[in-house]
Amino acid sequence: MVKQERAARTRKALVQAAAEVFAQDGFVLASLTSISKKAGVSNGALHFHFESKQALARAVEDEANAVVRAIAVPAQAGGPDALQRLIDATHDLMGRLDQDVVVRAGFELGSGPPRRDGAADLRGQWQSWVEEVLKDAEREGILAEGVSAAEASITVVAATVGFEQLGADDRTWMSAATLVQFWDLLLPRLASADALGRLVSSGTQGAVSTRT
Template identity: 70%
Template sequence: MVKQERAARTRQSLVRAAAEVFAREGFVSASLTSISRRAGVSNGALHFHFESKQALARAVEEEAAAVLREIGRSSGGHSGALQHLVDATHALMSSLDQDPVMRAGFELSCGFPRRADGVDLRGQWRGWVEQVLRDAEFEGALAHGVSAMDASVAVVAATVGFEQLGAGDPKWTSGATLAQFWDLMLPRLASTAALPRLRSAGTLSAQ
Protein backbone atom coordinates (compact mmCIF):
# COMPACT_ATOMS: atom_id res chain seq x y z
CA MET A 1 0.00 0.00 0.00
CA VAL A 2 2.84 2.41 0.86
CA LYS A 3 4.50 1.68 -2.51
CA GLN A 4 1.22 2.25 -4.33
CA GLU A 5 0.69 5.58 -2.58
CA ARG A 6 4.25 6.64 -3.35
CA ALA A 7 3.81 5.63 -7.00
CA ALA A 8 0.55 7.59 -7.21
CA ARG A 9 2.24 10.68 -5.75
CA THR A 10 5.13 10.36 -8.20
CA ARG A 11 2.76 10.02 -11.13
CA GLN A 12 0.80 13.07 -10.00
CA SER A 13 4.01 15.06 -9.60
CA LEU A 14 5.03 14.11 -13.13
CA VAL A 15 1.67 15.15 -14.59
CA ARG A 16 1.82 18.51 -12.86
CA ALA A 17 5.47 19.04 -13.83
CA ALA A 18 4.66 18.13 -17.43
CA ALA A 19 1.77 20.62 -17.45
CA GLU A 20 4.04 23.39 -16.18
CA VAL A 21 6.77 22.61 -18.73
CA PHE A 22 4.30 22.23 -21.62
CA ALA A 23 2.69 25.56 -20.69
CA ARG A 24 6.07 27.31 -20.51
CA GLU A 25 7.92 25.72 -23.44
CA GLY A 26 5.22 24.20 -25.62
CA PHE A 27 4.74 20.50 -26.35
CA VAL A 28 7.26 20.30 -29.19
CA SER A 29 10.10 22.03 -27.32
CA ALA A 30 9.50 20.39 -23.94
CA SER A 31 11.94 17.62 -23.02
CA LEU A 32 11.42 14.65 -20.76
CA THR A 33 14.58 15.62 -18.90
CA SER A 34 13.11 19.03 -18.06
CA ILE A 35 9.91 17.38 -16.88
CA SER A 36 11.63 14.80 -14.68
CA ARG A 37 13.91 17.46 -13.21
CA ARG A 38 10.95 19.69 -12.38
CA ALA A 39 9.15 16.77 -10.75
CA GLY A 40 12.25 15.92 -8.76
CA VAL A 41 12.51 12.36 -10.05
CA SER A 42 14.90 10.44 -12.29
CA ASN A 43 14.36 9.84 -15.99
CA GLY A 44 13.99 6.18 -15.12
CA ALA A 45 11.13 6.94 -12.76
CA LEU A 46 9.46 9.02 -15.45
CA HIS A 47 9.71 6.19 -18.00
CA PHE A 48 8.33 3.75 -15.44
CA HIS A 49 5.08 5.74 -15.41
CA PHE A 50 5.01 7.16 -18.94
CA GLU A 51 6.52 5.61 -22.04
CA SER A 52 6.72 8.86 -24.01
CA LYS A 53 6.09 12.59 -24.05
CA GLN A 54 2.86 11.86 -25.92
CA ALA A 55 1.69 9.66 -23.05
CA LEU A 56 2.42 12.46 -20.59
CA ALA A 57 0.48 14.94 -22.70
CA ARG A 58 -2.43 12.54 -22.83
CA ALA A 59 -2.35 12.22 -19.03
CA VAL A 60 -2.40 16.02 -18.65
CA GLU A 61 -5.38 16.28 -20.97
CA GLU A 62 -7.24 13.46 -19.25
CA GLU A 63 -6.75 15.07 -15.84
CA ALA A 64 -7.97 18.39 -17.24
CA ALA A 65 -11.00 16.60 -18.72
CA ALA A 66 -11.77 15.10 -15.29
CA VAL A 67 -11.62 18.57 -13.73
CA LEU A 68 -13.90 19.89 -16.48
CA ARG A 69 -16.46 17.15 -15.78
CA GLU A 70 -16.31 17.92 -12.06
CA ILE A 71 -16.91 21.61 -12.78
CA GLY A 72 -20.06 20.65 -14.68
CA ARG A 73 -21.29 18.53 -11.78
CA SER A 74 -20.28 20.62 -8.77
CA SER A 75 -21.43 23.99 -10.08
CA GLY A 76 -25.04 22.82 -10.30
CA GLY A 77 -27.46 23.81 -7.55
CA HIS A 78 -31.13 24.52 -7.19
CA SER A 79 -31.16 27.84 -9.06
CA GLY A 80 -31.93 26.45 -12.50
CA ALA A 81 -29.95 25.67 -15.62
CA LEU A 82 -28.95 29.23 -16.48
CA GLN A 83 -27.41 29.90 -13.08
CA HIS A 84 -25.74 26.51 -13.34
CA LEU A 85 -24.17 27.70 -16.59
CA VAL A 86 -23.04 31.02 -15.14
CA ASP A 87 -21.51 29.31 -12.11
CA ALA A 88 -19.73 26.75 -14.28
CA THR A 89 -18.15 29.44 -16.46
CA HIS A 90 -16.80 31.14 -13.34
CA ALA A 91 -15.44 27.83 -12.04
CA LEU A 92 -13.84 27.09 -15.40
CA MET A 93 -12.10 30.45 -15.69
CA SER A 94 -10.89 30.27 -12.10
CA SER A 95 -9.47 26.81 -12.75
CA LEU A 96 -7.75 27.94 -15.96
CA ASP A 97 -6.22 30.83 -14.04
CA GLN A 98 -5.02 28.82 -11.05
CA ASP A 99 -4.40 25.27 -12.24
CA PRO A 100 -1.48 24.66 -14.65
CA VAL A 101 -2.90 21.25 -15.54
CA MET A 102 -6.13 22.83 -16.79
CA ARG A 103 -4.30 25.55 -18.70
CA ALA A 104 -1.86 23.11 -20.29
CA GLY A 105 -4.63 20.61 -20.98
CA PHE A 106 -6.59 23.14 -23.02
CA GLU A 107 -3.48 24.34 -24.83
CA LEU A 108 -2.41 20.79 -25.65
CA SER A 109 -5.82 19.64 -26.82
CA CYS A 110 -6.10 22.53 -29.26
CA GLY A 111 -2.47 22.90 -30.27
CA PHE A 112 -0.68 22.24 -33.52
CA PRO A 113 0.43 19.83 -34.71
CA ARG A 114 -2.70 18.06 -33.52
CA ARG A 115 -2.03 14.70 -31.85
CA ALA A 116 -4.14 11.77 -33.05
CA ASP A 117 -4.86 10.63 -29.47
CA GLY A 118 -5.57 14.11 -28.11
CA VAL A 119 -8.58 14.92 -25.93
CA ASP A 120 -10.96 17.52 -27.38
CA LEU A 121 -11.54 19.61 -24.26
CA ARG A 122 -13.18 22.47 -26.11
CA GLY A 123 -15.49 20.01 -27.80
CA GLN A 124 -16.44 18.55 -24.42
CA TRP A 125 -17.11 22.04 -23.08
CA ARG A 126 -19.22 22.88 -26.13
CA GLY A 127 -21.30 19.75 -25.68
CA TRP A 128 -21.86 20.50 -22.00
CA VAL A 129 -22.93 24.10 -22.67
CA GLU A 130 -25.36 22.95 -25.36
CA GLN A 131 -26.94 20.43 -22.99
CA VAL A 132 -27.35 22.93 -20.14
CA LEU A 133 -28.92 25.46 -22.46
CA ARG A 134 -31.33 22.80 -23.72
CA ASP A 135 -32.21 22.25 -20.06
CA ALA A 136 -32.79 26.00 -19.69
CA GLU A 137 -34.99 25.98 -22.79
CA PHE A 138 -37.02 23.10 -21.34
CA GLU A 139 -37.42 25.06 -18.08
CA GLY A 140 -38.74 28.06 -20.00
CA ALA A 141 -35.81 30.15 -18.76
CA LEU A 142 -34.70 31.40 -22.19
CA ALA A 143 -36.06 34.63 -23.63
CA HIS A 144 -38.70 34.49 -26.34
CA GLY A 145 -37.11 33.80 -29.71
CA VAL A 146 -33.81 32.56 -28.25
CA SER A 147 -32.95 28.92 -28.98
CA ALA A 148 -30.55 26.77 -27.01
CA MET A 149 -28.35 26.21 -30.06
CA ASP A 150 -28.13 29.92 -30.91
CA ALA A 151 -27.29 30.78 -27.30
CA SER A 152 -24.64 28.05 -27.09
CA VAL A 153 -22.77 29.52 -30.06
CA ALA A 154 -22.40 32.86 -28.27
CA VAL A 155 -21.50 31.36 -24.88
CA VAL A 156 -18.95 28.90 -26.26
CA ALA A 157 -17.36 31.52 -28.52
CA ALA A 158 -17.01 33.96 -25.62
CA THR A 159 -15.68 31.51 -23.06
CA VAL A 160 -13.22 29.91 -25.49
CA GLY A 161 -12.09 33.42 -26.41
CA PHE A 162 -11.53 34.27 -22.75
CA GLU A 163 -9.58 31.03 -22.33
CA GLN A 164 -7.32 31.86 -25.27
CA LEU A 165 -6.77 35.50 -24.28
CA GLY A 166 -6.22 34.52 -20.66
CA ALA A 167 -3.08 32.61 -21.62
CA GLY A 168 -1.41 35.98 -22.18
CA ASP A 169 -3.34 38.24 -19.81
CA PRO A 170 -5.12 36.85 -16.72
CA LYS A 171 -7.64 39.69 -16.65
CA TRP A 172 -9.54 37.81 -19.39
CA THR A 173 -10.22 34.88 -17.06
CA SER A 174 -11.02 37.05 -14.04
CA GLY A 175 -14.37 36.95 -12.31
CA ALA A 176 -14.89 40.63 -13.03
CA THR A 177 -14.48 40.17 -16.79
CA LEU A 178 -16.83 37.21 -16.82
CA ALA A 179 -19.43 39.06 -14.74
CA GLN A 180 -19.33 41.91 -17.25
CA PHE A 181 -19.97 39.43 -20.04
CA TRP A 182 -22.96 37.96 -18.22
CA ASP A 183 -24.29 41.44 -17.36
CA LEU A 184 -24.49 42.06 -21.10
CA MET A 185 -25.62 38.57 -22.07
CA LEU A 186 -28.27 37.62 -19.53
CA PRO A 187 -30.84 40.34 -20.33
CA ARG A 188 -30.89 39.05 -23.92
CA LEU A 189 -30.64 35.38 -23.02
CA ALA A 190 -32.97 34.94 -20.03
CA SER A 191 -36.74 35.17 -19.86
CA THR A 192 -38.26 38.05 -17.90
CA ALA A 193 -39.29 35.60 -15.18
CA ALA A 194 -35.83 34.04 -14.84
CA LEU A 195 -33.68 37.16 -15.13
CA PRO A 196 -34.23 38.69 -11.64
CA ARG A 197 -33.01 35.50 -9.96
CA LEU A 198 -29.72 35.29 -11.88
CA ARG A 199 -26.37 36.43 -10.49
CA SER A 200 -23.86 37.39 -13.14
CA ALA A 201 -20.98 37.09 -10.63
CA GLY A 202 -22.04 33.53 -9.83
CA THR A 203 -23.45 32.04 -6.66
CA LEU A 204 -20.50 29.88 -5.63
CA SER A 205 -18.39 32.83 -4.47
CA ALA A 206 -21.14 33.82 -2.07
CA GLN A 207 -21.23 30.41 -0.37
Protein backbone atom coordinates (compact mmCIF):
# COMPACT_ATOMS: atom_id res chain seq x y z
CA MET A 1 0.00 0.00 0.00
CA VAL A 2 2.81 2.41 0.89
CA LYS A 3 4.52 1.67 -2.42
CA GLN A 4 1.28 2.31 -4.31
CA GLU A 5 0.73 5.59 -2.50
CA ARG A 6 4.28 6.67 -3.31
CA ALA A 7 3.77 5.78 -6.96
CA ALA A 8 0.50 7.75 -7.05
CA ARG A 9 2.22 10.80 -5.52
CA THR A 10 5.05 10.55 -8.05
CA ARG A 11 2.63 10.31 -10.94
CA LYS A 12 0.65 13.29 -9.67
CA ALA A 13 3.84 15.33 -9.28
CA LEU A 14 4.88 14.46 -12.84
CA VAL A 15 1.51 15.49 -14.29
CA GLN A 16 1.64 18.77 -12.36
CA ALA A 17 5.22 19.44 -13.46
CA ALA A 18 4.41 18.54 -17.06
CA ALA A 19 1.46 20.95 -17.02
CA GLU A 20 3.68 23.76 -15.75
CA VAL A 21 6.35 23.09 -18.39
CA PHE A 22 3.80 22.68 -21.21
CA ALA A 23 2.07 25.91 -20.19
CA GLN A 24 5.37 27.78 -20.10
CA ASP A 25 7.28 26.30 -23.05
CA GLY A 26 4.63 24.64 -25.20
CA PHE A 27 4.50 20.96 -26.12
CA VAL A 28 7.19 21.06 -28.82
CA LEU A 29 9.86 22.81 -26.74
CA ALA A 30 9.09 21.04 -23.47
CA SER A 31 11.71 18.48 -22.47
CA LEU A 32 11.33 15.41 -20.30
CA THR A 33 14.44 16.44 -18.39
CA SER A 34 12.82 19.76 -17.46
CA ILE A 35 9.67 17.96 -16.37
CA SER A 36 11.44 15.38 -14.22
CA LYS A 37 13.60 18.08 -12.64
CA LYS A 38 10.57 20.21 -11.77
CA ALA A 39 8.82 17.15 -10.32
CA GLY A 40 11.90 16.31 -8.26
CA VAL A 41 12.30 12.80 -9.68
CA SER A 42 14.79 11.05 -11.92
CA ASN A 43 14.35 10.53 -15.65
CA GLY A 44 14.09 6.83 -14.89
CA ALA A 45 11.15 7.43 -12.56
CA LEU A 46 9.46 9.54 -15.23
CA HIS A 47 9.82 6.79 -17.84
CA PHE A 48 8.51 4.23 -15.36
CA HIS A 49 5.20 6.12 -15.29
CA PHE A 50 5.11 7.64 -18.79
CA GLU A 51 6.72 6.17 -21.87
CA SER A 52 6.88 9.45 -23.80
CA LYS A 53 6.17 13.16 -23.78
CA GLN A 54 2.99 12.39 -25.71
CA ALA A 55 1.83 10.13 -22.89
CA LEU A 56 2.45 12.90 -20.37
CA ALA A 57 0.52 15.38 -22.50
CA ARG A 58 -2.35 12.94 -22.73
CA ALA A 59 -2.38 12.57 -18.94
CA VAL A 60 -2.54 16.35 -18.53
CA GLU A 61 -5.38 16.59 -21.04
CA ASP A 62 -7.25 13.71 -19.40
CA GLU A 63 -7.15 15.49 -16.03
CA ALA A 64 -8.28 18.76 -17.61
CA ASN A 65 -11.02 16.87 -19.43
CA ALA A 66 -12.25 15.44 -16.13
CA VAL A 67 -12.53 18.96 -14.72
CA VAL A 68 -14.58 20.15 -17.70
CA ARG A 69 -16.89 17.16 -17.29
CA ALA A 70 -17.21 17.89 -13.55
CA ILE A 71 -18.27 21.46 -14.36
CA ALA A 72 -20.82 20.26 -16.90
CA VAL A 73 -22.45 17.52 -14.81
CA PRO A 74 -24.07 19.71 -12.11
CA ALA A 75 -24.94 22.28 -14.75
CA GLN A 76 -26.84 19.59 -16.66
CA ALA A 77 -28.59 18.26 -13.57
CA GLY A 78 -31.20 20.99 -13.40
CA GLY A 79 -31.70 23.60 -10.71
CA PRO A 80 -31.66 27.18 -12.01
CA ASP A 81 -32.85 27.82 -15.53
CA ALA A 82 -30.54 27.01 -18.41
CA LEU A 83 -29.09 30.49 -18.85
CA GLN A 84 -28.14 30.71 -15.18
CA ARG A 85 -26.53 27.28 -15.39
CA LEU A 86 -24.54 28.54 -18.36
CA ILE A 87 -23.43 31.68 -16.54
CA ASP A 88 -22.37 29.65 -13.50
CA ALA A 89 -20.45 27.17 -15.65
CA THR A 90 -18.49 29.92 -17.41
CA HIS A 91 -17.44 31.30 -14.03
CA ASP A 92 -16.44 27.81 -12.87
CA LEU A 93 -14.43 27.14 -16.02
CA MET A 94 -12.61 30.47 -16.02
CA GLY A 95 -11.86 30.11 -12.33
CA ARG A 96 -10.27 26.72 -12.97
CA LEU A 97 -8.32 28.05 -15.96
CA ASP A 98 -7.04 30.91 -13.81
CA GLN A 99 -6.12 28.84 -10.78
CA ASP A 100 -5.25 25.35 -12.06
CA VAL A 101 -2.25 24.99 -14.36
CA VAL A 102 -3.27 21.45 -15.32
CA VAL A 103 -6.57 22.70 -16.74
CA ARG A 104 -4.84 25.65 -18.41
CA ALA A 105 -2.19 23.42 -19.98
CA GLY A 106 -4.84 20.93 -21.10
CA PHE A 107 -6.55 23.63 -23.15
CA GLU A 108 -3.29 25.08 -24.44
CA LEU A 109 -2.11 21.67 -25.62
CA GLY A 110 -5.17 21.55 -27.84
CA SER A 111 -4.07 24.72 -29.63
CA GLY A 112 -0.68 23.33 -30.68
CA PRO A 113 0.25 21.17 -33.65
CA PRO A 114 -2.11 18.19 -34.10
CA ARG A 115 -1.05 15.01 -32.30
CA ARG A 116 -2.26 11.55 -33.27
CA ASP A 117 -2.57 10.09 -29.81
CA GLY A 118 -6.28 10.38 -29.16
CA ALA A 119 -5.93 13.71 -27.37
CA ALA A 120 -9.10 15.14 -25.85
CA ASP A 121 -10.67 18.07 -27.71
CA LEU A 122 -11.44 20.26 -24.70
CA ARG A 123 -12.63 23.24 -26.69
CA GLY A 124 -14.84 20.99 -28.80
CA GLN A 125 -16.27 19.43 -25.65
CA TRP A 126 -16.98 22.87 -24.18
CA GLN A 127 -18.62 23.99 -27.44
CA SER A 128 -20.90 20.95 -27.50
CA TRP A 129 -21.94 21.51 -23.91
CA VAL A 130 -22.70 25.21 -24.46
CA GLU A 131 -24.78 24.33 -27.51
CA GLU A 132 -26.81 21.78 -25.52
CA VAL A 133 -27.49 24.16 -22.63
CA LEU A 134 -28.62 26.90 -25.00
CA LYS A 135 -30.95 24.39 -26.69
CA ASP A 136 -32.40 23.80 -23.22
CA ALA A 137 -32.85 27.57 -22.86
CA GLU A 138 -34.60 27.68 -26.21
CA ARG A 139 -36.94 24.85 -25.17
CA GLU A 140 -37.64 26.64 -21.88
CA GLY A 141 -38.64 29.75 -23.84
CA ILE A 142 -36.19 32.01 -22.01
CA LEU A 143 -34.22 33.26 -25.01
CA ALA A 144 -35.14 36.69 -26.33
CA GLU A 145 -37.49 36.86 -29.29
CA GLY A 146 -35.63 36.24 -32.54
CA VAL A 147 -32.58 34.67 -30.83
CA SER A 148 -31.84 31.03 -31.60
CA ALA A 149 -29.71 28.59 -29.61
CA ALA A 150 -27.40 28.16 -32.61
CA GLU A 151 -26.78 31.91 -32.90
CA ALA A 152 -26.28 32.36 -29.17
CA SER A 153 -23.82 29.47 -28.92
CA ILE A 154 -21.54 31.05 -31.52
CA THR A 155 -21.24 34.18 -29.39
CA VAL A 156 -20.77 32.41 -26.06
CA VAL A 157 -18.25 29.87 -27.36
CA ALA A 158 -16.24 32.47 -29.27
CA ALA A 159 -16.08 34.76 -26.25
CA THR A 160 -15.20 32.14 -23.64
CA VAL A 161 -12.59 30.43 -25.81
CA GLY A 162 -11.20 33.88 -26.59
CA PHE A 163 -10.96 34.68 -22.87
CA GLU A 164 -9.15 31.37 -22.32
CA GLN A 165 -6.61 32.02 -25.06
CA LEU A 166 -6.02 35.69 -24.22
CA GLY A 167 -5.75 34.72 -20.56
CA ALA A 168 -2.58 32.75 -21.27
CA ASP A 169 -0.74 36.09 -21.41
CA ASP A 170 -3.02 38.30 -19.32
CA ARG A 171 -4.99 36.58 -16.58
CA THR A 172 -7.46 39.47 -16.25
CA TRP A 173 -9.21 38.02 -19.33
CA MET A 174 -10.23 35.05 -17.15
CA SER A 175 -11.27 37.14 -14.15
CA ALA A 176 -14.76 37.19 -12.68
CA ALA A 177 -14.96 40.92 -13.44
CA THR A 178 -14.38 40.29 -17.16
CA LEU A 179 -17.09 37.63 -17.23
CA VAL A 180 -19.55 39.86 -15.40
CA GLN A 181 -18.95 42.62 -17.97
CA PHE A 182 -19.49 40.11 -20.77
CA TRP A 183 -22.76 38.79 -19.35
CA ASP A 184 -24.04 42.26 -18.45
CA LEU A 185 -23.54 43.25 -22.08
CA LEU A 186 -24.93 40.04 -23.61
CA LEU A 187 -27.87 39.10 -21.40
CA PRO A 188 -30.22 41.96 -22.40
CA ARG A 189 -29.91 40.74 -25.99
CA LEU A 190 -29.90 37.04 -25.15
CA ALA A 191 -32.57 36.54 -22.48
CA SER A 192 -36.30 37.11 -22.53
CA ALA A 193 -37.63 39.96 -20.40
CA ASP A 194 -39.02 37.54 -17.80
CA ALA A 195 -35.76 35.61 -17.51
CA LEU A 196 -33.51 38.67 -17.47
CA GLY A 197 -34.74 39.90 -14.11
CA ARG A 198 -33.76 36.71 -12.29
CA LEU A 199 -30.35 36.10 -13.90
CA VAL A 200 -27.19 36.82 -11.89
CA SER A 201 -24.25 37.74 -14.12
CA SER A 202 -21.74 37.15 -11.32
CA GLY A 203 -22.99 33.58 -10.78
CA THR A 204 -25.36 32.22 -8.18
CA GLN A 205 -24.26 31.95 -4.57
CA GLY A 206 -22.30 28.76 -3.94
CA ALA A 207 -21.94 27.96 -7.63
CA VAL A 208 -18.60 29.65 -8.06
CA SER A 209 -15.63 30.48 -5.88
CA THR A 210 -14.94 34.15 -5.09
CA ARG A 211 -12.43 35.57 -7.53
CA THR A 212 -11.25 39.01 -8.60
